[in-house]
Amino acid sequence: MDIIQITLFLWYMTAVASEAPLGKPNCSSQCGSVTQIPYPFGIEAGCYLDDWFQIICDNSASPSKAFLNITGLEVLEISVEGTLKVASPITFSNCSNKPVGRQTPNLEGSPFLFSRKNKFTSMSCGGIALMTLHGSTIGGCLSICDYYSTSVLQTKSCSGMNCCQTTLPYCLSSFNTSFGAELNADSQKACKYAFLVDNDWFTSNSTNISAIGEMDYVPVVLEWYVVNYTKFDIYGTNNWRDDNSTDCSSSQCFCSKGYHGNPYLLHGCKDINECEDPEHPNRCGSGICINYPGKFFCQLPDRRSSRVNLAIIVPSSVLGLLFLMIGSWWSHKGIKKRKNIKRKEKFFKQNGGLVLEQQLSSGELNVEKVKLFNCKELEKATDHFNADRIIGQGGQGTVYKGMLVDGRIVAVKKSKIVEGGEVGQFINEIVILSQISHRNVVKLLGCCLETEVPLLVYEFILNGTLFEYIHHKNEDFPLTWEMRLRISIEVAGALSYLHSAAAFPIFHRDVKSSNILLDEKYRAKVADFGTSRSVSIDQTHLTTLVRGTFGYLDPEYFQSSQLTEKSDVYSFGVVLAELLTGQKPVSFMRPQESRSLATYFLISMEENSLFDILDAQVMKDGENDQIVAVANLAKACLNLNGRKRPTMKEVAVELERIQLSVKASGVQQNFAEVEYDQSQITDRWYIASPSSTGSCMDSGTSCSLDVQPPMSF
Incomplete structure (x- = not known):
């Protein structure tokens, strides 16, 4: 018994004394004269329990002043005791x-x-x-x-x-x-x-x-008080305390007797070492003070055998302590490893790993093109998904710039959707992109499904999106007519490949200028296949839940829910209209009947006022016959009757022909002029949607649609 007690004594005496932390790790704990900001209070995001406990630190004052976020009251002092x-x-x-x-x-x-x-x-x-x-x-x-x-x-x-x-x-x-x-x-x-x-x-x-x-x-x-919060809400786990260091009522927590610190933090209450209390230096008199969790014990020495025992006890205690530390370390390491394995298995299933395995076993996925990345490798590549590495955000996720260990620069897409069947969009994108090999389609390098949210790894495309170059013009690098024509040819060629040359016909389903990337040589790369669908060769259409982006969405698809290759043709027609006019696909700055660019463009064509709406750069660089030819092609793509639209292969061929006819005196169109009834050129299908709001139309932000279409108009 004496050996055990002396061993515990040596263990606690060799431990380094430290102040119990009051705030969450990596969180500011001071603002001006307020020297302690304990959790659930905090300054930065993630450092406080909710908005009531957020502290606003006004650094413009001298010295800095702390204020409660919602009430606006100046804080003079905070105590963890409530x-x-x-x-x-x-x-x-x-x-x-x-x-x-x-x-x-x-x-x-x-x-x-x-x-x-x-x-x-x-x-x-x-x-x-x-x-x-x-x-x-x-x-x-x-x-x-x-x-x-x-x-x-x-x-x-x-x-x-x-x-x-x-x-x-x-x-x-x-x-x-x-x-x-x-x-x-x-x-x-x-x-x-x-x-x-x-x-x-x-x-x-x-x-x-x-x-x-x-x-x-x-x-x-x-x-x-921590009002209406359970222990699970505060600590994020049901098993947040495995000792008696904390006492909690329904709304307040306190460190138990013999402990001090912050009871609102996981393991925030630390043992008080009564044996090292400077206010009681001789707590045990001539005896030995032994500290235990929450209490202490005074060991009275046996003077007759103390010298003999000490020679045996000290080496034995040190040796026992060494074995105890080694055993604890290996045990902790093994437990942590098992937890990580179970955690990764849980995330793999949650992120659609079973669906991916099914695709692999069915032979639909080209395994040679898809690498399964390690989560640690991607965390290191993105500096732990640092906000400074964000290069894009959308409805499906956030894209980070990263560098792999071999020096390659990549784009890592981190899903925002982590529950339900929605995560299947990421698995769908893997399956779709594994079947594609085209110079104008963004290349998928691999994926990682063992993290909390699924990750996709793509080749890094340097120069952003076509949308940015059209609508946020750069005087130092204008988007010339030659570039616009070349980009439209490259995109048309990629879509033509998807529709007719891939292993299975693929409908992109969300063709828009913000999904067209430009590489270091300003070549087009079609991206974002999360909502795309592949069909068997003998299928002409799919009946699906309507998805797409306002301004680009095929009205025929919106009304019938039948997705065809001509739906992509319509969306591409809107992109052509963007390239010609430099205007956004939907804008409330235009009259009500022309808020949709497609409608605005078609009305201008019908009224022979095309050159009144063209972009200044197009007017400056382009030949009139080329401009008219592309405009007529866009008009054909925007036909409300999908059957009368050209195929993407025909569109690609026509664009290449227009490019070759730079000095031609006239242009013969391969597509008949489409007659439009003025009553047909309307936004009725668009206006009917309850989700169309001005806030996302005029800003240029993509407003994705995921609704059942109306039965009639």
Whole structure:
């Protein structure tokens, strides 16, 4: 027994003493004079429990000042034991150079209450100060004039003469201050003021409490509670405590006796080493103090055998301690490894890994083109998904720039969707891209499904999206007519390949300028195949849930839910109209009947006013016959009747022919001019959607559609 106790003693005596942390790791714990900001309070995102406990640190002040986010109250001090000291305004009446009507802050609905450490105080001569709540009086006090004093400002104590105090009712979160009838006529015109104040501060300021009248704010103590939160909500796990270091009620937690620290943090309560307490250096007298978790024990020495035993105990204890440390380390490492394996298996299933395995076994996936990346490799490549590495964000996920260990620059797409069947879009993208080998389609390098959200790894495309070059013009690098024509040819060729030359016909389903990337030589790369669909060779269409982007969505597909290759043709026609006009696919800056670029473009063609809407760069660089030829091709692609639209192969051939006819005197069109009934050129299919809002139309942000189409128009 003696050996075990001495071993424990040596273990605790060799441990390095450290202060128990009060804030979450990697979170700021100070703002100006507020030197401790304990969790659940915090400054940065992820460092506080919810918005009520967010601290705003105003660094523009000198020194910096801390404020509660929602209430706006200035914070003076925070205690992990459930109290908070803030600056509260003084209510003045008939006082020169002082604001009128200020009240004590209203804390109803918040996790804060006024502490009974405060007292309601009134400074007046012969007046009544009242506390009211919802029209009812809940407290107040009456002060009597001190006729031996020339004014109330000479008051030095609050004993009822020129000053009165009263205690607060329990659980008070709001009240209003008012002044009742005065005892004499002179008091009616005198300056008077009332306030709620920390009584400890008030009494320590008693050398001249009348000086408070020169202040605007006084300190008030609040009690804070973790209202309606369970332990699971706070710590994110049901098994957050495996010892007796913390005691929790329904709304407050405390470190148990013998512990100190922050009970709201996981393992935040640390053992107090009573044996090293400087206030009790001889706690055990001549005995040996042995520290245990939450307590200590005094071992009285056996003087007759202590010298003999010490020679045996010390080496044995050191050896035992060494084996204990090694065993604990290996055990911890093994447990951590098993947990990581189970965690990865869970994420693999959650992220659609079973669906991917099914595709692999069926032979649909080209395994040689897809690499399964390790999560640690991608974390290192993206600097742990640092926000500074973000190069794009969309409806399906966020794209980060990364560098692999072999030096390759890649784009890593991190899904935003981590539950339900939606994650199947990422598996679908893997399957689709594994079947594609085309110079104008972005290349998929691999994926990782063992993380919390699925990750896809692509080749890095340097120069952003076509949308940016069309709608955010760069004077140093204008998008010339030659570039526009070449890019349209490359995109048309890629779509033609998808429709007719891939292993299975593939409908992209979301063709738009923001899904067309430009590489280092400004060659087009079609991207984002999350909603694409492959079909068997003998299929002409798919009946699906309608998905796409407003302004690009085929109205025939929207109405019938039947997805065909001609749906991509329509979307490509909108891209051609963008390249010609430089205008956004949907904009509320245009008249109501022309908010859709497709409609606006077709009306202009019908009214022979094409050259009135063309982009200035197109007018500057392009030949009129080429422009007209491309415009007529876009018009054919935008035909409301899908059967009358050309195929993407025909579109690609026609664009190449237009490119070769730079010096031709005239252009013979391969497509008949499409006659449009003016009543057909309308936005009725678009306007009918309840999701169409101006906020995302004019900004250029893609507004994706995922709804059942209306049965009629």
